[in-house]
Amino acid sequence: MRQVTMGDVAKKCKLSVATVSRVYTDPEKVSPKNREKVYKAIQELNYQPNALARNLRKLQTNSILVIIPNIMNTFFSYILCAIQKVAFNSGYKVLLGDTDSSPEMEAKYLYYLQQKLVDGVILLYPRSNPEEIQKIAGEYPVVIVGQQAPESSIPFVINSNFLSSQTATEHMIKLGHRRIAHFSGRLSQPVSRERQKGFVFAMEANGLDVDKSLVCEGDFYFDSGHALALKLLSSAQPPSALVAASDEMAIGAIKAARKLGVRVPEDFAIIGFDDIKMASICEPALTTMAQPKEELARLSTEMLLSYIKGEPPHQNCVVLNDQLIIRESCGWALLNND
């Protein structure tokens, strides 16, 4: 069954394809009478314009690609969800590019731009090297979320990693902790280094020793937090508190503590990062630095869309502040309950 085309509609109402086309692109320009005729024919033939032809003609797809390390993490899926909402409301479709944290996948997806498969890309927490990214982002609309593009003019939106990590650490120090551990993500990622630096800075600024054996490299995922905590808690001199660079690792640590009979927060206070859904639900509820997910998503999408449309951007680089959310795992309530 051949597809219904504009030609068919035109023939049906004895008008030209140009007029039919105008009904879609600029209805004002066609007389009310003819407009009606066209609408009727469209209805009767159940016609829908072929997006492929339109895309080719206009050399654009009205869709964007979101490159994302792992949709299973609710932090990412939340952002993805928010991006899709903003994009949808602006008439843009969202292609999904889950990289499973692989730089190679990330690069493959970036090439969708060159193939004209999408009009722009939102790149969440990139893993591939800056040159690779710069090569594409220099020519096509790309906005990076969660990482500052060093020495390049790629627009980005990030949260205040250094500062927030510092805040989280100082929260623990204020609660009286001296031996504090830090679990970072892979240090190959700038985010991880930023958060680790914030931790070290806060410790030193408060005159505390940074025991190197307590500054551990994880990978942001649950399992790494679990394994690291098991090791530390069964060592000779276990820490009394943990600043984790992700909620997943923090929750992994909670589970590890429980397995060893270590009480959280009494014997081991924990603070996470991200505020994923599980953070408020797990037991004890996780104290964490909440990233402004909604804002991150909205701003990056708006920036990308105006970039695509060639509008002058209001802002190219945005740094958003995180928010400390005090729940149970840090032991704040133990001291402040009256």
Added chain:
Amino acid sequence: MRQVTMGDVAKKCKLSVATVSRVYTDPEKVSPKNREKVYKAIQELNYQPNALARNLRKLQTNSILVIIPNIMNTFFSYILCAIQKVAFNSGYKVLLGDTDSSPEMEAKYLYYLQQKLVDGVILLYPRSNPEEIQKIAGEYPVVIVGQQAPESSIPFVINSNFLSSQTATEHMIKLGHRRIAHFSGRLSQPVSRERQKGFVFAMEANGLDVDKSLVCEGDFYFDSGHALALKLLSSAQPPSALVAASDEMAIGAIKAARKLGVRVPEDFAIIGFDDIKMASICEPALTTMAQPKEELARLSTEMLLSYIKGEPPHQNCVVLNDQLIIRESCGWALLNND
């Protein structure tokens, strides 16, 4: 800056566009010497074929749309992730259609097919009415996951809801429970009705009364489970066990119990459905009916792709079995620990 086209490549190596095109579609058909020339020119010009033009010419996009109620739920995001992997390996791109559980959104997304924006659709747990779906699915490749398409020939993949709900319920009965509650999803959805029926059937088959006040309609989400459990547990005759039709509701119930000082599983045994990530992490770990997520995703994608390619399908309707995963929340260990 004009985009590089096949014409440019052709000119560069003094061959025709046809030859260049063949290098992509059927390299065997062009002489090794010329092939090299073309490769070189492609390299030098940094040429990438324009997917838009190719799509129009071939009237296909090599992409599929996944319509999904809510990516924030790890059950769905897991399936989405698995679908994307299978699709990617077959050269297909994945468009994301998060409906936020709205039938209207679902319908809008279905029309992407008519607009030729995608070659096929995987429809997860549809919420819109069957006629609406049938209208599109009758003409274009659609595979439904999680719901049987009644009186229509739309291919589908589901799990054994009735049977699994029965199994879950009987598990509770075997553990000695008599007053058992059931939380369903919205009864407008067939899945919900199936699971509820499975519960009722198991109760009656075992000669137990079904107290209507214990058979509650929720909406699959955390909050509904929380609210319902609060109500039931503070009633005059609280149940001693709960069969929840989703893990989210089950975990909501766990939190409610904790809030009221009711011990899980000692005073209130709970079993969930889905096996989301949080199920193994929450406290106590959730006993649940695990859906074969991987299989659901793989089979539906394979079915859709062969449907798109016009291959005769191996199977049109698949029913997969769930698996009972015993953890802590049902209290099995209390009886069987020796």
Added chain:
DNA sequence: TTGTAGGCGTTATCAT
């Protein structure tokens, strides 16, 4: 093995 040329379904320009 290679080249020529028509067409995929729209949109946009230019006449009328």
Added chain:
DNA sequence: ATGATAACGCCTACAA
């Protein structure tokens, strides 16, 4: 306000 027509960039008979 409307119509004829030339692109958009690629693929694929068909001819050479």
